Amino acid sequence: MGSETLGVVVIVGGGIAAVRAAERLAERGFAGRVEIVAAEPGTPYRRPLLTSIASSRLRDDQIALRAPMPAQARWHAGRRAVGLDPDARRVLLDDGRELPYDGLILATGAVPRTLPGARRMDDRVFTLRTLGDAHRLRGALRDARRLLIVGGGPIGCEAAAALRNRGLPTTIVELAPTLLCDTVGPRMGEAFSAWHRRHRVDVRCGVSVSSWESGGAIVRAELTDGAVVEADVALVAVGAWPDVGWLEDVPGVDVGDGILCGPTTHVVGLEGVVAAGDCARWPNLRFDETPRRVGHSANAVAMGRHAADALLDGPAGMAPFTPIPWGFTEQFGACAQLVGRPGAGVSFVDVEGRPSVMRGAVAAFDARGRFVGGTIAGARPAARWVHDAVAASCPAPPAVPVPAWDPEPHRRPRTSAARVDDPAPRIGSTLGSYAPQTRPDA
Numbered sequence: 091m092g093s094e095t096l097g098v099v100v101i102v103g104g105g106i107a108a109v110r111a112a113e114r115l116a117e118r119g120f121a122g123r124v125e126i127v128a129a130e131p132g133t134p135y136r137r138p139l140l141t142s143i144a145s146s147r148l149r150d151d152q153i154a155l156r157a158p159m160p161a162q163a164r165w166h167a168g169r170r171a172v173g174l175d176p177d178a179r180r181v182l183l184d185d186g187r188e189l190p191y192d193g194l195i196l197a198t199g200a201v202p203r204t205l206p207g208a209r210r211m212d213d214r215v216f217t218l219r220t221l222g223d224a225h226r227l228r229g230a231l232r233d234a235r236r237l238l239i240v241g242g243g244p245i246g247c248e249a250a251a252a253l254r255n256r257g258l259p260t261t262i263v264e265l266a267p268t269l270l271c272d273t274v275g276p277r278m279g280e281a282f283s284a285w286h287r288r289h290r291v292d293v294r295c296g297v298s299v300s301s302w303e304s305g306g307a308i309v310r311a312e313l314t315d316g317a318v319v320e321a322d323v324a325l326v327a328v329g330a331w332p333d334v335g336w337l338e339d340v341p342g343v344d345v346g347d348g349i350l351c352g353p354t355t356h357v358v359g360l361e362g363v364v365a366a367g368d369c370a371r372w373p374n375l376r377f378d379e380t381p382r383r384v385g386h387s388a389n390a391v392a393m394g395r396h397a398a399d400a401l402l403d404g405p406a407g408m409a410p411f412t413p414i415p416w417g418f419t420e421q422f423g424a425c426a427q428l429v430g431r432p433g434a435g436v437s438f439v440d441v442e443g444r445p446s447v448m449r450g451a452v453a454a455f456d457a458r459g460r461f462v463g464g465t466i467a468g469a470r471p472a473a474r475w476v477h478d479a480v481a482a483s484c485p486a487p488p489a490v491p492v493p494a495w496d497p498e499p500h501r502r503p504r505t506s507a508a509r510v511d512d513p514a515p516r517i518g519s520t521l522g523s524y525a526p527q528t529r530p531d532a
């Protein structure tokens with residue numbers, strides 16, 4: 091379907107993939123109506139900064155996400171899509187209304203995984219995905235004396251750094267041999283583990299929680315090595331599932347571990363539907379043909395924009411989505427950039443400096459000997475070099491241009507909200523000028 095036949099585009103999800111998709115529609119001069127259905131109340135925000143909300147380092151207004159919106163955009167805040175009729179091209183909302191669409195963008199993100207045995211409604215055991223979660227965790231941490239974090243991935247490590255910095259004694263329990271092992275590989279994972287230990291985080295790798303006891307003032311976790319950790323607050327950060335339950339009964343659509351898309355982000359089995367961000371699974375043909383989910387903010391940005399183009403241009407006119415992933419983390423004052431897929435490496439080489447003290451770079455190679463990614467600690471300019479080297483080593487299919495080096499600037503603001511917000515709007519009106527519709531038909 092070409093853009094001239096699209097009258098109404100519905101976007102489901104109110105995170106960064108949805109916002110960037112809407113922004114791209116505006117940039118492309120899309121003149122039809124855009125209906126954005128967003129389950130969370132309020133206006134969008136930068137999810138990677140939630141650890142700073144939980145640690146009271148930032149206020150809510152400092153993580154607001156603003157972007158130009160198409161002129162005819164309507165934001166349905168606090169409304170959830172609960173069903174899809176692809177034949178009639180309608181999205182069913184939780185208030186019983188139906189939104190007709192010509193084109194549909196699915197950007198529903200992910201929900202945190204929980205651990206067996208850890209009660210979901212426990213007032214001492216938390217997950218962190220939404221602003222509401224961050225407020226609840228912040229409240230519990232006010233009088234906390236000891237924190238247990240289960241999961242040494244990006245969220246667990248960033249939370250540990252943010253909260254240990256505030257002086258809160260913290261233990262991280264991680265099943266893998268090192269912190270961040272799946273994300274950066276074991277070589278750089280060792281460096282992160284050492285960095286956390288150096289900052290007096292109690293790091294326990296190679297173990298998991300075998301049983302929980304919680305009640306009264308204490309969470310008591312028994313680990314698989316027999317050790318017991320007691321804390322008054324526990325954060326479970328063991329990954330996320332795609333938020334796609336509402337699509338499970340739609341015939342012909344595969345939502346097992348994410349909405350299955352083709353290489354161009356068009357949803358397999360549905361016409362006029364694309365998906366983007368943490369909810370989507372697609373083959374990045376630059377690396378291989380296996381459809382995978384990617385849970386990074388920069389990917390959600392690029393994929394949201396690509397999905398909007400894919401909707402306007404149709405599958406025939408669209409190049410595959412073949413980004414070179416990029417991510418950023420700051421822990422105890424050390425910044426690290428992840429370029430490509432360092433976590434997919436099977437062999438690793440220190441290429442610069444001293445990675446063990448978070449000042450250097452580690453290159454990752456896959457089983458075929460291709461340079462698939464690198465982690466760079468403290469050496470900013472090298473990221474562009476790694477990007478170009480990964481592009482050369484893992485070329486996209488013919489006729490697909492190398493994406494420009496353009497990481498999403500979602501770095502932590504140090505002083506003011508102005509560094510968080512996007513520049514002034516260029517097209518249409520801004521999201522900020524759309525009051526969230528708690529009563530959509532008002």
Ligand SMILES: Cc1cc2nc3c(=O)[nH]c(=O)nc-3n(C[C@H](O)[C@H](O)[C@H](O)COP(=O)(O)OP(=O)(O)OC[C@H]3O[C@@H](n4cnc5c(N)ncnc54)[C@H](O)[C@@H]3O)c2cc1C
Pocket residue numbers: 102103104105106107108127128129130137138139140141169170171172197198199200218219220244245333336366367368369384385386387388390416417418419
């Ligand atoms: C604490 C934390 C720290 C992070 N740190 C980093 C980081 O440092 N670097 C990095 O690259 N990434 C980081 N991430 C990951 C990054 O935030 C995600 O990759 C990104 O937010 C994905 O964007 P998205 O738009 O796909 O999904 P989301 O941001 O999850 O947005 C999806 C939205 O859709 C809504 N929704 C779901 N179902 C429905 C429905 N049926 N109807 C309507 N709306 C629905 C959800 O409520 C949600 O608001 C972090 C994530 C967290 C939670």
